[in-house]
Amino acid sequence: MPRLTRRQVVTGMVAALLGGPVVVAAESGVAPRTRAWTWRGGLSVRSALSADGGLRGATIRVPFPFNALAIIAAQPDSRIRVRTSADTRVWSDWQTIEIGESHGRKGDGSAPAALAMVETGQYLEISADEGVAECQIDVIDSAPSVRSSQSLRSLQAGVSIVSRQGWSADESYRYDERGAELWTPRVYTPHKVVVHHTATSNTESNPAATVRAIHYYHARTLGWGDIGYNYLVDRNGVVYEGRYGGQGVEAGHALGHNGGSIGIACIGTYSSVQISSACRSSLTALIADRARTIDPIDSSWFVDGEMTNVMGHRDAMQYRAGGGTACPGNTLYGLMSTIREEVVSTMGGRPSARLTIDNLAISSNGFIDGGVVGIAVTVRNTGTATVATQDPRAALQYDERESADGRGFGGQSGTWRVALDTRDGAAGFPFRWGLPDALAPGQSATVTGAIQLWTPGRRDVKARVVREGRGEYVDSPTAVSLVVVDRASLGHRVVVPVSPRRSGS
Structure with missing residues (x-):
């Protein structure tokens, strides 16, 4: 059996994670060297x-x-x-x-x-x-001509992708003189698409040469170690594989907004010139295929503000002081609303999110005041759309007199979090934790946290998964009970905590 390359292993793992093969074009022969x-x-x-x-x-x-x-x-x-x-x-x-x-x-x-x-x-x-x-x-x-022909394969949405090998990417750019990767690949579940223009010529006769020039510029001149975009589209509608690592890999196309986003660049400058119909068609098909679990029309908080799921580069930078950009150009940006609708049409409809709580468990059901209850809530995405999340991440401990808002973790519009109430919902679910990452359809995630308990008495613990700012939520099917005992009332008696409890047990 032939030995798999690291690239084949990574691509296979990412494909399995994100639900589909990364279908690209291969090319043989001697590659031109920039x-x-x-x-x-x-x-x-x-x-x-x-x-x-x-x-x-x-x-x-x-x-x-x-x-x-x-x-x-x-x-x-x-x-x-x-x-x-x-x-x-x-x-x-x-x-x-x-x-x-x-x-x-x-x-x-x-x-x-x-x-x-x-x-x-x-x-x-x-x-x-x-x-x-x-x-x-x-x-x-970057202009030497490619000596062998490209072999193109189509994705489900009818678009073909030229592989990195096909456009002759120089993989040595990814490493420093010691052989260490300059930008270690990290994989996230995508929940945003960011559209760019490359701000280069609209009349370039050799688009693959432009891709190679951009590759050198990003990787070597700027020191990023690789091309900044996940994909590029030329005026003929040809799509080029960008950043090494496959689907979900973090690229370098929108400062501070790379993890969890797919960066797609239309080759050319579209400040006053319209993109070609071929480029527009391939852009739409590429988004529909690579982001098929992302609702193009919906929006959610992303890093520093609420943004449409399919956006222009300027949208991603709008909240950053001094980070403004005209990208992807006024004419292309003016088409974004239409492109979103075209993506929905290509998809056959908007994907939708539906989350359920499969399990709620607590570490014990008996505590002395000041004791800490651990909680674990398993959430599953039974819908067709990937959902975004926010801080705080798992394992944060609250004091029962606190709240997420009070700790500086106010709700960010459109994101999903696990919420907990130790008074059967009467306290308004003040304790909240984010999911480990954006949650794709069919995936489950277990969110853990802890609450320090002070008020004596019996109470019912209830969980809810909440979409912040939208009034959407789903409650756990049942609650679990616990008792807090006043330390002063114990005397010489000993309270022995009982075994962990789960909802429905």
């Missing part, structure tokens, strides 16, 4: 005033023909202009590159950057605004 060369310079120091009022640097000869530039500027909100030539006699038009519109930052967050696809050349000339003191340019050649 080349890069780095130039660093102080533009204001070694420049002369150009006709357009900016600063123009000397002509730079690159060791090989190139088709992309990854630029890091020391100053945010810089504008740098470039033009290229094969021989210094005929030059391309000047191309303006905006630095700082959340196109990306180095891994340490220290410097803004941008990627530009340019006319192929071997010479480069740079012009910059006054005050741009220095910059770094990674000059990239």
Whole structure:
């Protein structure tokens, strides 16, 4: 039996977890290797005033023909202009590159950057605004043609995906010089989709070369170790596999909102240009297939605010101070509502969530005042939609005089939590815990917690699973009873706790 590669093992595990194979295109033959060369310079120091009022640097000869530039500027909100030539006699038009519109930052967050696809050349000339003191340019050649044909396979929704091997991803980018992964893959249950544009050319004749350039820019220039998107879609409707690791893997496409989201980028700039019908069709089909348990129309709290389940990049960043972005461009963003409806139509209807409580158990049913009761509640998703959750996570201990709100864990709209009441529901279920992760259809999760008890007497413990801010909840079928004894009334008597109790036992 042949030995499985690590990639095959990870892909198999993720497919089993998320319910379906990751169907991608494979490609054989010698893969083109992306080349890069780095130039660093102080533009204001070694420049002369150009006709357009900016600063123009000397002509730079690159060791090989190139088709992309990854630029890091020391100053945010810089504008740098470039033009290229094969021989210094005929030059391309000047191309303006905006630095700082959340196109990306180095891994340490220290410097803004941008990627530009340019006319192929071997010479480069740079012009910059006054005050741009220095910059770094990674000059990239991602254009070598692929020698063997692609073999495409279709997903359920009728879209094909080109594998990383198919577009010639350089897997060495994922590792540092010691062989350690730069971004360790982590898998989450997806419950959001974030749509982007790549802010690159709309007329690129070799979209796979653009994907390779983006890969180098994200992995090497910015130091992320891999491409930031989970998937990319070109104007011909071809879909490319992005981040290594398969379905559910955390990518690097929306700062602070990567875990639990699927990042899909439409290749091009869609600030004023509409995406092609082929791109739109594949985007819709891809979302319907890869996010088939996510209700596109619904919304829930995600990290720092309530967001629609299928959103534009700017929606994910709307609550972050200084984190605003125009992505995915005004025209594509203006289509998001229509795209959501088209995804629902492709799915055949909106998936819906339904949670039930399968079991409620407590650690004992007899306590002296000040004792701590442990609780365990098993929840199951019997619906067709993945549900989101929130803090606090399992094992948090409350004092019975406290509440989730009082501890700083107020309800976040649209999320689901387990709620507990030690007075048969009369106290309003003040103790709440989140699920371990978003819960996909058919999955179960056991939530644990603890409450320190002070008030003597008999009480009934009841559990509820609640959708915060929506008035939706499901109660446990039965309650379990416990007794708290006043320590002062014990005298010399000994109270021996009895065995753990479960609802219905």
